[in-house]
Amino acid sequence: MLHLRLLHQYNTHTVQSFTDAFQLEGFKSEVLRLEVPSLAFQHHYLMDALLSITLLHLASTDPSPDLPVTTYRDRALRQLRHQVENVSADNARPVFMASLLLSVTALAADRHTGYEGIWLTNWLAMAIGPRIMIDGQRKHVSLRPTPLRRVPLKHAAPVAIPLDLEDALRMDEDDEDWEFREDLQRAASGIGRLFGSLVCPTCDSCVAFKVRSWPFVFVSSKFVDMARQLRPRALIVMSYYLPFFHWFPKVWLYDDVAILEMEKISAAVGSEWAAPLAAPEVAVRVKDTSLLKDFLLGLVSRECLQDEKSFEGFI
Template identity: 20%
Template sequence: MTGAGASQNRRPPRLNHKKSRAGCRRCKARRVKCDEAKPACGGCNRHNVPCVYVVNESPRTGSNEASLSPHTTLPIDQLQPNFKVAVNQVPTPPTINDPVATDDLLDLPETRQRRLLELGLWHNYVTVISVPFQPSSSTAILPQIWNNHMPQIAMRHDNLLYIIYALSATSLLRNAPEDAELLTAQRVYLSLALRDQQKALAQFHTQAEEADALCFASILMTMNAFGSLQERVRHPYHPPTDMLRLGIGACAVYEEALKSARKFPSSKIVTFIENQPFFCSIPRMFDEEHRGPFVGILGPKNAQGVYEDSELWNTDVRQAYEYTLSYIGTMYTAVLNEENLHQICTRIAAFALYVPKKFVDMVEELRPRALVVLAHFFALATKGSAHWWVGQTPMREVQGLRRIVPLEWQRHMRWPLVMSGLEPV
């Protein structure tokens, strides 16, 4: 990019500073001093980027006995290494919506107004949000999970309860976008859900219902993140990397909890994924054959089978593009095979869970190829517009990406524009 666009994305000079032990991840990565302000530090506010703090590890407490009771709470430093990574990848609230005041993150006071608000949010979930999930008779168990099992689990696990409230508020805001009470509820309950997701993972007992709550909360967080895109300002346009980064953190939690859930025959999340074609296809999701229709974005290879574009000579970069395009290829196949709306929307929500972190980094850097690939995802996501949390968001994102993709890459935008209905065939 040139001119004003380039100046806006140019990094400021690094400054000498005394190391900050409790600073946010971005400041640590950039090796600049963090003022440690909450919920977002001054540097992240200035650059208008997500501010994520590393969760402090709890000190060792209690007995050092070799065997632990199934109900013993494990300190975070005694968790499996992957669980400790997953805890630190749960985004620090808030990441998707405007910041909420620190006081709002405290437990909400018990008032009649709050009880009525939560009753309304619960009623909307049961009567509106969960109703469309009515797949074919071969997967009749899924409506039971959405309408019955998930609410029951939520009554005992606040991380799932709060994200249900946040998702319901996001749903209601479609018809009342200026409702101050709903806007506050959306932000506060998302923040509480993220906070309690961290707590639940740090105190994980490896029981079936706890794993179910962690996994279902992760799935609903990605749906809520996508649904919240309907409200965002797109002038000037910036790609929705907050949504994608939340998915990366949610995936870390989901995958680790799922490993434990598989040990229990009673697990609802295992039943949930075994009855959906998308989850059954995950082992081969990134195979080369799936990206066939979109290899033109990667450009030609030379006689030795190496891509001619030097950007793709870096292994991490090349694999990030290839894996993302393979995922998009599975979405394209699903559309061609006329999968039902529920399954298409499952693939849309799961994109943020499985997209490589390196790809999200490249989108944030506004690399033209990454922007074009993202446009292809949103173009296919328009096929789920009948679901409220998808709506017109994909089409608007394609329009926004079109505005910032450089001229020399615009030819690759033709397919997304046609698929989105923004240009004639």
């Protein structure tokens, strides 16, 4: 009976919550509503992923201690790890779908399971999976044509890394983070592009899209490893991403993420790194969009925002 209840919940409510939150149209909505359930009946790990995200949605809207929130997700993750190692033309698409569903709901999963670590590290790790698989999948299966983006990502805009973040990333060759400097700098350059998008007139409608794209475009597996090891520089980079959760959809997937994660990051890095964390600690508590933009832009060099010769595309 629980399976039937969850399948009904998925088709009538959960899919709609994704469609509304991410403004999905056309085949993207159809994939969630029709193709995912169809393939789920053929691939158990995808069915477990579907049931998992539906349980999380149900727990977020109608909390009940009797809901087995972790059961299906844990099973889906175990099976998915095995499938990823054996991707073929037969399983490439359902593997990708399961990976995407689990990554999108990673933050909500950590919240409802009471995970005490930094949720963002798991979310970033899960986000890397679908990104890597997009290229790998092309070897095995033809993807549906993707409509032209309504969001321009290649137009030139400022790359304005906050000054305190730049200071935190400076290091000598004998620093223990030296071997990871390129991973740190790439993640920080993505943060700089998010800050720059706040002043670009053509970006007004696409800040949210760019914010959601940051993990997929700028975060490496080495960066995630650093974050999981609680290395301060990686956590500080992440702290400057947290204020941009203001531009995420106000839905069950992201409830209270920014403030809760900032508190955990502050506790993890210690007083030695308090200075670069001071600004994002304030920013995550600003609720007004206009005030938040002004505050964030006050953290970067004005020259970076005005020197058009240094502007770059998001990707």
